[in-house]
Amino acid sequence: MTDQVVGTSTSGPRAPGASPASGAPRPDFFGRGRELRELRAEIDRAGLDTIAGRGAPRPRFLLIAGAPGSGRTALAGHLAASLADRYPDGVLRARLTAVDGTALTEGEAARLLLDGLGARTVPGASDDDLTHALRQELAGRRLLVLLDDAASAEQVDPLMPEGEGAAHLLFVAVSRGPLTGLTGVRPCALGGLDVPDAHALLESRAGEVRLTVDPRAADCLIERCGAQPAALVLAGGYLAAHPKTSVADLAHRLEQAPADGPGGPGELPRMARLSHDALPAAAARTLRLLSFAPAGQVDAHTASALAGASLPVVRTTLGELAGLGFLRPEPGLEPGEEPRWTVPSCLQPVLRDLADDHERPAELQLARARMLERTVRLLHSCRAVTDPEGSPARVALAALPRALRFDTAEAAAAWLERSRGALLASARLAVADGELDTLARRLLAAIVRAMIAHRGAAGAAPDLYPVHGLVLDVAERRRLPREKAAALLNLADLDASTGRTRQALARYRAALDAARAAHDAVAAGRAMESVAGSYQSLEDWPRAADWYGRALTERLARGE
Incomplete structure (x- = not known):
């Protein structure tokens, strides 16, 4: 996905x-x-x-x-x-x-x-x-x-x-x-750019004068970058950010830089490491942590959560990183809309290796936890804005910080649609991590509620099917039979709605076992009725009647 x-x-x-x-x-x-x-x-x-x-x-x-x-x-x-x-x-x-x-x-x-x-x-x-x-x-x-x-x-x-x-x-x-x-x-x-085109790319980032006064140094820098566009963008950004550094100085530093390191060998990783090492400590840390942004999509709030820094500081840092060539602005923003960027896919491995090299595992896990916690709160806000005025959810929404609130249901729906890929990527990564299962469970539940609130159960079903699968993964790993039963019931319902009756039947029966293990009589009764309905769809009347009888007995035993 x-x-x-x-x-x-x-x-x-x-x-x-x-x-x-x-x-x-x-x-x-x-x-x-x-x-x-x-x-x-x-x-x-x-x-x-x-x-x-x-x-x-x-x-x-x-x-x-x-x-x-x-x-x-x-x-x-x-x-x-x-x-x-x-x-x-x-x-x-x-x-x-x-x-x-x-x-x-x-x-x-x-x-x-x-x-x-x-x-x-x-x-x-x-x-x-x-x-x-x-x-x-x-x-x-x-x-x-x-x-x-x-x-x-x-x-x-x-x-x-x-x-x-x-x-x-x-x-x-x-x-x-x-x-x-x-x-x-x-x-x-594709190989490298032709030399005149490489000069034009460098000039667009660093300015024409610095390359004109020393064309040989410019040729040398282009050679050190392998005439690769991404490396030249970083080189031009570096020169623009360091006006006292000559083109010859940068070419020399690039030549002296270690051939191998985080991100592996090659012109692009070497230039990325050189530019990263020249950043102030706080900006370099923010850059490294951006490699954990879901689907590579970055805004000031995501970066603030990852780095644990204030929004004004992060906004300035992101602008500087974009100028250096580490981020690409997302096009098509509305006037006054918060700027958004994308981490180029070619830089993702370098930044991830730099993060692993410079950060302790506990710090990386804390950064991911902060980002997931903010995402959960945004999803709660996204769902709450659909409730009526004066409802408890709307009262709680008004108490949230301004950055975590949506003014209208339309604004929340637009954010949810735009963030679908990042949300699903966050969910997959949180489950795969294995160390953040509590947050992962909250995130998955919040995604389900927000999507159903804005798109309805039927409209959200294609996205919710893999989400329920992730819930099942966590429930099985953590031995949570009640959540396992719920996930299996949800998956089976979607299977049944699309004609996969035998697959649904197998999941309903597995849900019944999980519900009994959790001593959840309500879920067990629901699973029995669904098993009966599946047999009815398969025109297996004796088994359907038998399972409806079991479900009826279960309800009568609960006094219903």
Whole structure:
């Protein structure tokens, strides 16, 4: 599950990891003219399958391959923006690898794209069902699909439809290298920028004068950065933040910096470590902790919770980190809206290794706990604002600090929709941590209540199915039979509502065992009735009658 830009867009709400891509080229994009020409020419060139006269019509597929930090995602986004007029149904984007490096399954990728298309998905649907539904939705559209950070051909191939309805689709994938298994694909491999383009990128960050007065030093710095865009952005940010440091000095420091360290070898980790080490201690600590921001999404409140620092201080720090190139501003903000940033995925491993290297494990766990506690309080506020005026929840809401309150239900719903991906990522990470189960349980319960309050049980079901699965994981790990029974009942109800009756039946019976272990007569009676209903749906009348009888006896024993 899981990980986002405005202009030509698809219909429907923004998904946690899939989003409409910008229809305007980025002003900070430099170079890659040759690669852009090759990619545009590839769109109109006959594929190898077509030349050989075999295979059903498939979408045109472009692959941009390069190391993280090579500008591969920026190139794909720039290409998509320049082609927007050729694809009137929009540009759809999904990231196929989570910020922690976990590759999405093809079903998870399909769900993200279906959400981006505004298509309703079935709770708990299998990977095959999801990819089939996606192929049906895509067929016949004139759409550009941008798949960022694809890990394998197995992720991508099931997403693409075949037949005449697929002829007007364009898939653009970004990956580290060739996606072995996809036939007829000519990868566009990215190296460093051409020297003039690298100079232009540095000048945009550090100013023209400093590079003009010492062009040889600038060439040397570009070489030390491998002409990689992400490393050059950090180098330019460093020069802008240190006006007394010459270009030659920075090139020398970069040459003398250890070849290996947190984040591993390479030009980008080395430049990131150098820039990090030059920061004041408090700012460097904030930067390291941003690697734990859910889905890489950062605002002042999230950073304040992680670092345990005041909002004014954190706002200043985030502005400085953005100037250095460690954060990218999120586009499309409304006037007066709190700025939001994204930690570039290529920097996530470096920052996470720096955090592990500099922080004690207890400090990292405390930072995560602070962030989760704030998220829980925000979710409580998000749900409470839907209650009537004067209700206990609204009275409690008024007593919260201003930063944790929503003025209207509409504002709360907008925050919930925008934060879906980050909330689900927070839940997964909290459960995976294993040391924060109490907070994880509170977070999961708050997510369920807030989503149902704003979207209704049916509308929230596709997101709640994995949440109930996480509740079950924690309940089994902590041996909490009452919560295990509740999670199994919720999952079984969703299975039953989508026609997976036998799967629901198995879960209802497991819920009955858990309810009996917890001595929860109400849950046990509910499970018995549901078992009976499942047998009734399967037209197994004797078993249905038997289980309805057991449920009736249970109720009568409770005096109902």
